[in-house]
Amino acid sequence: GNSVTQMEGPVTLSEEAFLTINCTYTATGYPSLFWYVQYPGEGLQLLLKATKADDKGSNKGFEATYRKETTSFHLEKGSVQVSDSAVYFCALTPDRGNNRLAFGKGNQVVVIP
Amino acid sequence: DGGITQSPKYLFRKEGQNVTLSCEQNLNHDAMYWYRQDPGQGLRLIYYSQIVNDFQKGDIAEGYSVSREKKESFPLTVTSAQKNPTAFYLCASAPTGSNQETQYFGPGTRLLVL
Numbered sequence: 001g002n003s004v005t006q007m008e009g010p011v012t013l014s015e016e017a018f019l020t021i022n023c024t025y026t027a028t029g030y031p032s033l034f035w036y037v038q039y040p041g042e043g044l045q046l047l048l049k050a051t052k053a054d055d056k057g058s059n060k061g062f063e064a065t066y067r068k069e070t071t072s073f074h075l076e077k078g079s080v081q082v083s084d085s086a087v088y089f090c091a092l093t094p095d096r097g098n099n100r101l102a103f104g105k106g107n108q109v110v111v112i113p
Numbered sequence: 114d115g116g117i118t119q120s121p122k123y124l125f126r127k128e129g130q131n132v133t134l135s136c137e138q139n140l141n142h143d144a145m146y147w148y149r150q151d152p153g154q155g156l157r158l159i160y161y162s163q164i165v166n167d168f169q170k171g172d173i174a175e176g177y178s179v180s181r182e183k184k185e186s187f188p189l190t191v192t193s194a195q196k197n198p199t200a201f202y203l204c205a206s207a208p209t210g211s212n213q214e215t216q217y218f219g220p221g222t223r224l225l226v227l
Binding site: 031032034036041042043044045046049051089093094095099100101103104105106 | 117119144146148153154155156157158161171203205207209210211212213214215216217218219220221
């Protein structure tokens with residue numbers, strides 16, 4: 001089936017540090033890949049997406065590249081701010097399927113001043 | 114402003130009671146979705162609807178019911194058959210059922226059992 005795996009555990013880092021959150025997926029064909037962000041007490045917001053292999057999604061200084069050879073979509077940001085503290089979810093919608101999102105478990109990111 | 118609204122923000126359920134969560138969108142989207150969020154488990158799909166008067170079960174539909182009588186509305190009823198209803202419920206919509214479309218989420222409803 002279709003599934004998404006995110007690295008275990010929260011991520012705590014200092015302001016201006018480099019952020020990486022790993023995401024790997026299992027799916028047939030060419031799924032679309034997404035990163036969503038959730039701020040405390042709120043719903044999810046789309047951060048970025050990529051719909052085909054080698055595409056790079058980017059937004060607000062965050063980037064992720066769709067790597068079919070490694071089935072990965074790792075999220076990166078070069079210099080984080082306190083305002084980036086949130087929960088980040090990697091997700092996919094299957095190839096030639098309907099728009100059913102499969103989510104990873106999410107990573108809590110805490111940025112310390 | 115276009116968007117998705119969910120109400121109430123907090124909802125309390127007594128034993129044996131059915132409760133209904135509201136989801137409304139004015140984005141003119143065809144597809145709508147209900148997800149349940151539990152700590153450490155990500156989001157899981159309860160029900161979805163690609164078009165008015167049609168809906169399908171997701172991965173955890175037992176104990177829930179939905180209707181889609183209008184394009185802009187997709188209410189979720191948590192029935193007494195749902196034995197562990199305490200969770201954060203998120204509604205989403207998308208323009209179509211294409212796998213490339215972004216889903217837009219509402220602010221969520223937190224359901225608590227008394």
